Amino acid sequence: MFRRLLYPLAFFTLFVSVLACSSNTEGNESSQEPEPSVQVNGDTDSADKTSPEPTATPEPEPTATPESEETPNCGEDEYEGWTGECCPTDGSNSNCGVSPCHKIGGSPDWEYDDNGECVEKESLPDPEPQQLSGIQDISACKLTIDSEEAISLAYERPTYRLDSTGPVETVVLFADFTDVSATQTTEEVFSIISPGAEDFFFDQSYGRLTLNLYPHHEWLHLSGQAANYSEAIKTYYGHRDFIQEAMDLADASVDFTGIDSVLVVSTPNATQVGYGPTMIGFGGTEGSLIADGMFITNGVTSGADLTYWGDLWYPHEMGHSLGLPDLYGASIPGRAGFTRPFSLMDDIGSSAPGYMGYSRWILKWLDDTQIACINGTTTVSLTPLAIPEGLKLALIPFSQTHALAVESRRQIGYDSDLAREGAVVYLVNTENGVGGSYGEGPMEVLNDAQALLPGESLTYENVTVTFEETSTEADIIQIQINE
Numbered sequence: 001m002f003r004r005l006l007y008p009l010a011f012f013t014l015f016v017s018v019l020a021c022s023s024n025t026e027g028n029e030s031s032q033e034p035e036p037s038v039q040v041n042g043d044t045d046s047a048d049k050t051s052p053e054p055t056a057t058p059e060p061e062p063t064a065t066p067e068s069e070e071t072p073n074c075g076e077d078e079y080e081g082w083t084g085e086c087c088p089t090d091g092s093n094s095n096c097g098v099s100p101c102h103k104i105g106g107s108p109d110w111e112y113d114d115n116g117e118c119v120e121k122e123s124l125p126d127p128e129p130q131q132l133s134g135i136q137d138i139s140a141c142k143l144t145i146d147s148e149e150a151i152s153l154a155y156e157r158p159t160y161r162l163d164s165t166g167p168v169e170t171v172v173l174f175a176d177f178t179d180v181s182a183t184q185t186t187e188e189v190f191s192i193i194s195p196g197a198e199d200f201f202f203d204q205s206y207g208r209l210t211l212n213l214y215p216h217h218e219w220l221h222l223s224g225q226a227a228n229y230s231e232a233i234k235t236y237y238g239h240r241d242f243i244q245e246a247m248d249l250a251d252a253s254v255d256f257t258g259i260d261s262v263l264v265v266s267t268p269n270a271t272q273v274g275y276g277p278t279m280i281g282f283g284g285t286e287g288s289l290i291a292d293g294m295f296i297t298n299g300v301t302s303g304a305d306l307t308y309w310g311d312l313w314y315p316h317e318m319g320h321s322l323g324l325p326d327l328y329g330a331s332i333p334g335r336a337g338f339t340r341p342f343s344l345m346d347d348i349g350s351s352a353p354g355y356m357g358y359s360r361w362i363l364k365w366l367d368d369t370q371i372a373c374i375n376g377t378t379t380v381s382l383t384p385l386a387i388p389e390g391l392k393l394a395l396i397p398f399s400q401t402h403a404l405a406v407e408s409r410r411q412i413g414y415d416s417d418l419a420r421e422g423a424v425v426y427l428v429n430t431e432n433g434v435g436g437s438y439g440e441g442p443m444e445v446l447n448d449a450q451a452l453l454p455g456e457s458l459t460y461e462n463v464t465v466t467f468e469e470t471s472t473e474a475d476i477i478q479i480q481i482n483e
């Protein structure tokens, strides 16, 4: 739970992840060719020889049929319909030869123009026109931070943190001490962490991050007593040297090439090492772990509390390696947690121990198109955060560093034990420190840390959030901007 910070001395060039951009595929629909039908040949059932031709039949052309070879000669009681056929004038066949603009039997894709001509409609309306009002460009919601920190809730993630999409390659080492020898096998201890940690990231990232753990199943015997390492983890360099010593011991048999992060698991019976922090490196010789020519800026050690927290401990610590701050306030009386029970970065043991929707967005696990960036009164339909599809988050920015967020939390997946489903309304403030003992908390759930229920509303500054109604698919939330 504890984490260590070392602030880079300079601003680093923020990188722009190409994966961040919205993958709006809707605009390409018209260019997609129809699926060719699969030709089954040979020995399969021949029954479907009588099937109609499975070609992509174009729709009948509803244009005025040219005077072709078979111009009908309609009788006195008939007229020539739109499609060239003869239809009874007494109306006994109202669908005969109707134009696509006809009220009955016509096509919704056609309409009369200003001249009374029946023409095809130009384009489909926007699929969600009701959301255009009050929605602004997503860039207004991409919060910044005045001076870049080693971890933060700014949209652009801190330099040297782990890539948040794709594979994250992590070596796992096992260490004991001169005065405390391991009593379990490395396999037994590893099973506390894996596969729970891998499953967590696959679920929370909607499949976008794959955690690959490479355990080196050997107890590495460190050169000092457990208490020495308990002290060492309290400083950045002490902690780095702890991890580096384990890496050096393993280096002859472990290839660190291409490795993103190193986890050193202390034997859990070393109670002197009470907890395990995250090493937040900053690059270069001083700010890295080094092996096989690799400069590795993210590392974690475990302590005796591993057996208490179980497989959700590493997802909390790796959250820091991804750039996420703590969301608890150890040093603030009466404010133990800012977001519990809704975030693992607050309380590993909570009833809904995942990452908040905002955090998932800045980790590029949600697309920009799944965020409504709001600047006027509007109504949004939020789908549960635990499922991949749909609009996930309403964000109302007050400034470039401060916003209100709303998301839907249901008893699904890691939220299954949630006592109260509903709309979680919370503040994000990148200038409010990084949790733990630092600052007032960069994220805080409003409404006394309770989810808003249908029919309830709350007001923060000039924003009133009303939970209008809920369905199996989504929660309908009205955001009112008060002048």
Ligand SMILES: [Zn+2]
Residues within 6 Å of the ligand: 001, 002, 003, 316, 317, 320, 325, 326
């Ligand atoms: Zn932490």
